[in-house]
Amino acid sequence: MEILLNLLKEMAVFLVIAYIFSKTPVFKLLLTKDFLFTDYLMLYVFFASMAIIGTYFGIPVHDAIANNRVIGAAIAGLIGGPVLGFSVGLTAGIHRYFLGGFTALACGLSTTLEGLLAGAVHAYFVKKGKYERVFDPDIAFFTTFVAEVMQMVIILIIAKPNRDAVELVRVIALPMIASNSLGTALIMSLFRDQRYHYDRIGSSYSQQALRVARRIIGELNKGLNSESAKKIAKIILEETNVSAVGITDRENVLAFEGVGNDHHKAGVEIASYTTRKAIENNEIVFIDGITKRYHCPISPECKLQSVLIAPIRIKDEVIGTIKLYEQKNKFFFKINEALGEGIADLVANQLLAVRYEYQKNLLTKAELNLIQAQINPHFLFNAINTIIAVSRKNADKARDLLMHLSNYFRKNLKRNEDLSTLKEELEHVNSYLEIEKVRFQDHLSIISEIDESLLNIKIPTFTLQPLVENAIKHGISKLIDEGKIEIRIFRNNGHIQIDIEDNGGAFTEESTKSGLGIQIVDKRIKNLVGNEYGVKIKSLPESKTVASVILPSGGIN
Amino acid sequence: MKIRTIIIEDEFNAREEMEFLLNETNEVEVLQKCANALEGIKAINALHPDVIFLDIQLPVINGFEMLSMVEKSVMPRVVFVTAYDEYAIKAFEADAIDYLLKPVEKDRLQKTILKIKNEIDNNKTQNLEIPLLRRIPSVGNHKIKLIDVDMIDFVHSNETGIFFLCGDKKCFTDLTLKALEERTTLFRCHKQYLINLDKIDEIIFEDNSVGKIKTKSNHIIPVSRHYLKELKEKLGF
Numbered sequence: 001m002e003i004l005l006n007l008l009k010e011m012a013v014f015l016v017i018a019y020i021f022s023k024t025p026v027f028k029l030l031l032t033k034d035f036l037f038t039d040y041l042m043l044y045v046f047f048a049s050m051a052i053i054g055t056y057f058g059i060p061v062h063d064a065i066a067n068n069r070v071i072g073a074a075i076a077g078l079i080g081g082p083v084l085g086f087s088v089g090l091t092a093g094i095h096r097y098f099l100g101g102f103t104a105l106a107c108g109l110s111t112t113l114e115g116l117l118a119g120a121v122h123a124y125f126v127k128k129g130k131y132e133r134v135f136d137p138d139i140a141f142f143t144t145f146v147a148e149v150m151q152m153v154i155i156l157i158i159a160k161p162n163r164d165a166v167e168l169v170r171v172i173a174l175p176m177i178a179s180n181s182l183g184t185a186l187i188m189s190l191f192r193d194q195r196y197h198y199d200r201i202g203s204s205y206s207q208q209a210l211r212v213a214r215r216i217i218g219e220l221n222k223g224l225n226s227e228s229a230k231k232i233a234k235i236i237l238e239e240t241n242v243s244a245v246g247i248t249d250r251e252n253v254l255a256f257e258g259v260g261n262d263h264h265k266a267g268v269e270i271a272s273y274t275t276r277k278a279i280e281n282n283e284i285v286f287i288d289g290i291t292k293r294y295h296c297p298i299s300p301e302c303k304l305q306s307v308l309i310a311p312i313r314i315k316d317e318v319i320g321t322i323k324l325y326e327q328k329n330k331f332f333f334k335i336n337e338a339l340g341e342g343i344a345d346l347v348a349n350q351l352l353a354v355r356y357e358y359q360k361n362l363l364t365k366a367e368l369n370l371i372q373a374q375i376n377p378h379f380l381f382n383a384i385n386t387i388i389a390v391s392r393k394n395a396d397k398a399r400d401l402l403m404h405l406s407n408y409f410r411k412n413l414k415r416n417e418d419l420s421t422l423k424e425e426l427e428h429v430n431s432y433l434e435i436e437k438v439r440f441q442d443h444l445s446i447i448s449e450i451d452e453s454l455l456n457i458k459i460p461t462f463t464l465q466p467l468v469e470n471a472i473k474h475g476i477s478k479l480i481d482e483g484k485i486e487i488r489i490f491r492n493n494g495h496i497q498i499d500i501e502d503n504g505g506a507f508t509e510e511s512t513k514s515g516l517g518i519q520i521v522d523k524r525i526k527n528l529v530g531n532e533y534g535v536k537i538k539s540l541p542e543s544k545t546v547a548s549v550i551l552p553s554g555g556i557n
Numbered sequence: 558m559k560i561r562t563i564i565i566e567d568e569f570n571a572r573e574e575m576e577f578l579l580n581e582t583n584e585v586e587v588l589q590k591c592a593n594a595l596e597g598i599k600a601i602n603a604l605h606p607d608v609i610f611l612d613i614q615l616p617v618i619n620g621f622e623m624l625s626m627v628e629k630s631v632m633p634r635v636v637f638v639t640a641y642d643e644y645a646i647k648a649f650e651a652d653a654i655d656y657l658l659k660p661v662e663k664d665r666l667q668k669t670i671l672k673i674k675n676e677i678d679n680n681k682t683q684n685l686e687i688p689l690l691r692r693i694p695s696v697g698n699h700k701i702k703l704i705d706v707d708m709i710d711f712v713h714s715n716e717t718g719i720f721f722l723c724g725d726k727k728c729f730t731d732l733t734l735k736a737l738e739e740r741t742t743l744f745r746c747h748k749q750y751l752i753n754l755d756k757i758d759e760i761i762f763e764d765n766s767v768g769k770i771k772t773k774s775n776h777i778i779p780v781s782r783h784y785l786k787e788l789k790e791k792l793g794f
Contacts, residue, residue: 378614381640382568385659389574441569443592476567477616480593480701542700 003059003066004175010057010068011183017050018187022194030079030195040080044087047076051092051111055099062164064103066172069096070114070151070180074144075187077118078134085122089115103168106158110151117147135192141185148177209342211239220350224312224320226266229254236322236343244304246323250279254320259327263299271297278309279318285309286337289326303327308337310344314352322347360527383435390438401438404431419556422489423455425464429487432465436472443482444475450489454496457555460524466517467500467535467547474504474545491553495533498549518547525549528556559586560673563604565597565620566590566612566638571659575610575638578661584670594618595694595701595731598626601633602733608634608654608673617701618694625690628736634676636669690740693721695728704728706741710772712751721751722776746770746780746788754791 021027026046029039051072058067069092077085089112097108121143125133133139152173159165215235219228229247233255236245244258248270256264270276274294278285287294289306296302304325311318322344383405391398408431411424420428433446468487475483488499522535529552539545562585566572572590579585588604591597594615601609613620620637627633637656654676655669692703704723712721712734719737720729730737734751737743743751752770760780761769768780768788780788 377641381659382571385574385640385661386568386570388660389570389577392574392577438570439568443567443569477614480595480617 001175003061003172004179006059007066007068007175007179008182010054011071011179011186013057014050014054014068014071014183015186015190017053018190021046022190027191027194028198030191035080040084043076043080044084044091047072047080047084047088048091051076051088052095055092055096061172062168063101064107064168064172065096065099065101066176068180068183069107069111070144070147070176071183071187073111073115074118074140074147074180074184075191077115077120078122078140078143078188079191080119081122081126082116082119085115085117085119086112087115089113102161102164103155103159106155106165107151109158110154113154114147114151117150118143135188135195137185137189137192140188141181144181144184145177148173148180152177205339208239209339209346212236212343213346215239216346216350220347220354223354224249224254224347224351226254230257230266232347233257236324240324240339242324243327244325246325247320248275248279248323249320250318258325260296260299260302260304260325263296263302273297274307275309275321275323278311278321282311282313282316282318284311284337284341294325308340310340312344312348312351314348314355319348319351379432379435382439386435386439397438401435404434407431408435418461419458420461421455422457422459422555425459425461426450426455429464429468432468433485440476440483444472444485445482446485446487448487450487451491454489454491454555457496457551459549459551459556460521460528463521463525463549464498464500466521467498467549470518471500471502471504471545471547475502476504478504494553496551496553496555498551499546500549501544501546503544521549525551525556560584560670560677561586561588561604561607563588563597563600563606563609563633564590565594565600565609565615565623567592567615568612571612575661578663578666579610581663582667582670584674594620594623594626595696597623598731601627601631605631606633607677608636610636610638610657613637613639617703622690622692625687625740626694626732626736628733629739630735632682634673634682636673687740689742690737693730693732693737693741695721695730697728702728706743707753707755709743709753710756710774710776711753711778712737712743713778714749722774724774744788744791746778746784748781750778752778757792760788760792 026042029035029043035043049072051069054068054070054072055065058065058069060066073085073089073092076088092115093108093111096111097104101107121139122134125131125139152169155165155169156162159168212235216232219231219235222228224247233245233247234257236242237257242258244256244260244264246256246264247254251269253264253266253268253270255266270279274285274287286308287306294305294307296304304327306326308324310322310324312320312322322340324340383401387398387401387405390401408428411428411431437444437446468485471485472483475485484503486499486501488497488501490497490499518535518537525534533550533552536548536550537545538548562579564572564575564579564587566575569592572592576587576590579587588606589600591600595618597609597611597615600606611620611623615623618626624632624635635653637653638659638661639656640659654672657665657669690706692705693709695702695704704721708723710722710724712719712730714734718729719732719734720727722728734745734749737751738745741751742754744754746752752772756772756774757770758773758775759771761771763769766782766785768785770778770780772778
């Protein structure tokens with residue numbers, strides 16, 4: 001009975017050691033199950049030390065030692081598998097062997113086998129895909145129980161003289177089996193709880209980050225300004241439960257929400273030296289309130305005591321910061337650092353996406369202006385010249401042409417909408433063609449075949465014009481004979497297809513200028529509805545060129 | 558005496574308008590209106606006008622290219638007419654008598670007419686700097702092909718017309734032998750022949766100081782006495 005009490009006392013010491021261990025960074029190794037070699041090495045050193053200390057803490061009984069050595073080996077085996085269990089067991093076993101006594105060999109051997117046995121239990125659960133079970137205190141208890149029984153049997157078999165061995169086992173079997181099984185189970189239970197605790201913190205933080213991410217999407221469409229910053233600060237405050245949130249650009253505080261908003265005001269210059277430093281050095285600053293205290297630069301009454309300043313970086317350039325604050329008496333987890341950084345990255349990514357979208361739009365607009373600008377001068381002066389000529393002989397015809405010209409330019413100038421109906425596009429093109437027909441007379445013929453049911457579908461504004469213009473240039477400039485243009489609009493294979501065909505063929509190299517217009521039309525359609533749509537050009541040398549616009553069956557919405 | 562002129566312009570109405578304006582001045586006689594460069598060359602060769610009103614943007618062969626197909630002796634004075642100011646015109650500005658923007662103003666045209674009359678009275682001839690012709694137009698059933706000068710073996714003129722041999726194809730052209738001699742790197746070796754020096758395989762000398770050229774494509778072309786010496790110099794022996 002005395003032995004049992006003593007062993008339980010020693011075991012309590014182990015529990016304390018294990019508890020302290022569970023608070024060290026090394027414990028975080030146990031959060032995963034994929035150990036690196038160095039992880040194994042650290043765990044080995046820790047558990048082997050624990051097992052050897054178990055031997056020293058032991059109580060001498062009949063020239064042998066009643067001890068807690070098995071706890072280190074069993075836990076090593078359960079957590080780390082056969083190799084770790086065996087190594088720890090062997091190390092502690094060899095150590096025990098050299099301490100001598102008539103059970104030296106039996107004890108050394110059995111510790112090694114006990115480590116191995118626990119490792120086998122580990123291997124069994126891993127194989128069944130239930131690694132978590134090795135942290136189950138019941139499993140730990142049962143494993144150690146079996147291991148200790150095995151040790152007693154080994155002592156009975158190996159230790160000589162046998163009479164002494166029987167006497168020894170009679171005294172130590174019960175206390176050792178009981179205290180060590182209980183000890184292993186308790187330590188395992190402690191580990192399991194600690195793991196669970198970490199898990200919960202981790203998952204609640206990632207959930208917070210996800211919720212923040214979900215809610216800030218779309219808030220930054222107009223960039224980071226005081227309005228969007230205020231919204232985002234509110235979201236972060238609600239989702240993370242920190243005491244206060246501040247957002248700055250490089251110069252000014254854009255928003256501040258939470259505790260201290262009586263003196264931390266948005267719209268003023270950044271007062272905090274630390275923030276300026278974080279921006280300048282492009283680094284995260286964490287003032288945890290314990291080793292270092294945050295001193296509010298504005299008010300000595302400020303309740304905020306710790307702060308995390310995470311720079312918002314776009315391509316290595318700091319465009320502002322996100323600051324999370326905690327007040328006195330509120331523990332600021334180190335893990336907040338990752339959260340703060342994550343949120344700052346999130347905001348940066350959103351801004352980057354918005355910026356990219358904006359630039360892409362800007363580019364298409366600029367390109368659009370380019371095609372519009374391209375057509376004007378030549379066409380305009382030639383058209384006017386033609387109308388002057390016509391007016392000498394046929395005033396009505398000249399009047400019609402002026403109407404078409406005016407209609408064409410009005411549509412050209414008004415076109416800032418992105419989409420037009422096919423009907424509008426055709427009207428635009430028609431005005432253009434009416435003038436071209438008069439310019440080139442019998443040199444140009446135009447045939448249209450249009451599925452009337454498609455007139456109301458929408459297509460990108462200015463899709464047809466560059467194609468028709470290109471076809472005319474082609475047909476007219478490459479031919480001495482009559483140029484023929486055919487416009488066909490029809491359904492084909494679940495798509496809408498617009499063919500613009502000319503009989504220019506390809507006598508000479510394509511002009512790159514007209515090619516650009518078509519490229520832009522193609523790019524815009526692909527941007528809007530995907531790469532399977534767009535413009536395809538087929539050219540049969542010396543006979544014809546067809547530009548086909550392929551659109552989704554419902555047009556573009 | 559009125560100024561004899563040709564209008565070369567692909568747009569029907571623009572041609573009519575130009576003719577109207579020119580007739581209005583009472584100083585000009587419009588000999589012919591042409592819708593493309595080939596018609597233009599033919600008309601120039603046939604009518605030897607004092608001046609042409611030439612649109613730059615013509616189909617297939619533009620105005621500049623057309624000028625490089627006209628032989629020097631019949632090269633008329635040139636007034637460029639275009640719808641839109643382009644840098645290309647600037648290059649010719651110094652050499653051309655004038656250039657006009659469409660639509661053409663009466664008063665502006667009057668100035669041009671004065672310039673032309675002045676040049677004719679002073680017997681000044683046009684001296685445009687015209688680049689070498691790189692491609693030769695060949696007319697065949699409703700099509701114009703532009704053949705690279707380097708591809709041509711030789712050019713021959715006979716009673717059927719002027720044609721050149723390009724590989725095994727025989728292509729007719731409206732350009733004169735003289736124009737081709739002046740404007741391309743082809744070499745005159747006979748009254749009726751131009752040869753592409755790069756296509757010569759061998760030269761056979763005969764007794765009476767005439768010779769024959771065998772081309773790489775195995776055609777035999779005569780070399781007359783008059784040109785043999787120059788040919789030798791050209792080839793460096």
